[in-house]
Amino acid sequence: MKHRMRVAGLVAATALMAAACGSDSKSATSSTAAPVTTAAAGAATTVAGTDTTAAGSATTAGGAAPTSLAGHACDGSLKGKTVTITSSIRDTEAEKLVSSWKPFEDCTGVTIKHTGSATFEDDIKTSVQGGNPPDLAIVPQPGLLATLVKSGKVVARDDLKDSVTTNNGSSWVGYGTVDGKFYAPPVGANLKSLVWYNPALFASKGYTIPASFADLITLSDKIVADGGKPWCAGIESGNATGWPATDWLEEVVLSNDGPQVYDDWISNKVAFNDSKIAKDLDLVGSILKNEKYIYGGVQSIATTAFGDATIANGLIDGKCYMYQMANFFSNNFPAGTTLGPDGKVSTFPFPTINPANAGAIEGGGEFVAALRDAPEVLAVQDYTTSVDFANRRAALGGWFTSNKNIDVSAYADPFEKGLAEQLKAATVFRFDASDLMPSAVGSGAEWKQLTAWITGQSTKDTLDTIQAAWPS
């Protein structure tokens, strides 16, 4: 009896598993028409087959076969070599990234294997310590880059300094430099000093884009008087809850006190609990902690995800009028939402507080670091930071670069074209301060304390606690 039951059980389990596997692989092969086991082949087919926009622009960007790319001759000399890349980039963005490498693979014969991970920042540390690092890592924080460099595994690329200076500007050389040596050239960038709004709604209500911070407050009050809620806000982001609040503070510090104070603040020459920073945080509070301004109430900010659908839909439906967030928020709108001044949603630059600092922009970026010293690895690194790559990636949309030599018409979207012009016009560009501060502060105390500040903690307590966390 017992024996029979066991056999029956095992048969049932096997059948279930077989059924599940069977249906999976069937649906997979029918839609890709390519063997699912090879990641690279699958990726290429996907972009060409199902994502029509990607396929369309890929063919236009392809053109005639180039003879060399990023200084590497198209002679198939790297055939048989494989380069592994890890990053925090996943999903459709990863598909676009992979297809942007395709011409270089065709050109040199190298095979590029990309893995995006939701927990990239932890994974990269574990794999470097554990002795199986990827060949290249796309690192979004200079602070993390410094940590990796300390492991001794990152290959110095002082030979790329000149091209990065011409393409991106000398400040970008600085972000990829650790202890005087240049390690990581930039790949992508993002603009943070932006406010999302709904152009059609603004026009119908007769609201104009605020030119100064005072105008912004006037506009907010006007919206309240008209019975609306001027602001959406959300700072929840899992382990990283609080980072959108750091962007708010950074933009106000940069625009109010200027780049010099901003830089001194990063190096802690201006202490975190300095009266200037306290004044700036109170300015942030005049919006974020104003119960009348916030859609859903101030208490909802800490529990609303920064990319939450209520915010994206709130802007579209007019439940709130403005949302301060970087350009990558464009990925969070429902499919088919048009961006730009003529679209459903658009951005305006974060209004200037102190006219002396007009045109200052805060942004962030990603850097590609090599963890294995081999010709094929460095070649892929060269291409990833090149103008060729930037043009191609920009054509696929949803991406932005600090590369000034990019063909601006390559941007598929008028929205990103506008941002590119905005970046070109910027008088001052500063990198996200919290990404440059020591991680105990920039991705620790500051996130936690600003979250507590939103939910009611005083400005003084908040800044004192953050300053106390500064490693001496």
Place this chain on the structure above:
Amino acid sequence: MALPIITPASTPYEHLSKDAPLGKKLAASLSTRIGRAAVIVVCLLWTVPTFGLLVSSFRPENDIKTTGWWTFFTHPSVTLQNYRDVLSSSGGNADNFGKYFLNTVRITLPATFIPIVIAALAAYALAWMSFKGRDWVFVGVVALMVVPIQMAMVPLLRLLNLGGHLTISGHTFTIFPNFDINSSVVSVWIAHTCFALPLAIFLLKNFIQALPKDLIEAARIDGASHLTVFLKVVLPLAVPALASLAIFQFLWVWNDFLVGKVFGPSDLKPMTWKLNDLVGSKGQDWQRLTAGAFISMVVPLGVFFSLQRYFVRGLTAGAVKG
């Protein structure tokens, strides 16, 4: 691990005195009508979130993101889009969920089988072979159960990738060879085996030790070697314990995220890892999790329902029938 004590349901409890043990009183109170109703209510409450997830997995993206799953009953709209997203090749990272489903199968089956084989052999040796220091070996194994796997991860990863080398006054001794298996699924099997063995040996040793001494001694007197005793006498009797251990290990490995993520090579990561990635770079596609979670639950549910009997019996039944 606490072993649940199941008392035959036919035992009448009504006459139990006030001094009856707490367990029996509890069992008695559960067999009343109110008790049963309470159990059913608790079970329903327990199932509600899973049920909500199931309902959500069939709702359109915009509905999931704007309203709760219960509004489905007043405004029903059904779609298979989430399942299509997850299973099709445009799902994410230019790879489909099906491939990772197979990865998980590839990881789980050996990572269940290997530790059980080793643990059964070790348990037999620790229970029925007398050698010097046997008890200390067992104490050592049990002591290893308290080591958190998070602490052992990076050292094990280093050992597998770089080997163990000791340099004393200029001479390098290789204590552990450099297997360089970082692009193979074998490292995941080894990691799971290492982390599973202490508990498995502990459970099986206790079970195998409790087998009647007469049986094993009789077999030994008849001239059976240790291997014969193990294969012909101990193994058949230990099937319930092996089965329950197999279920535990299977479910643990199937649901494992951390070990697979850390040890798995990039294209052999388990399904749980993919599940974590389905949400997209900016968390914008979390509606896919509903369908992904259900696909990943199918096999464990199947295993549990079909082997449920062993789950309970393996922990409670005696090995020898009268």
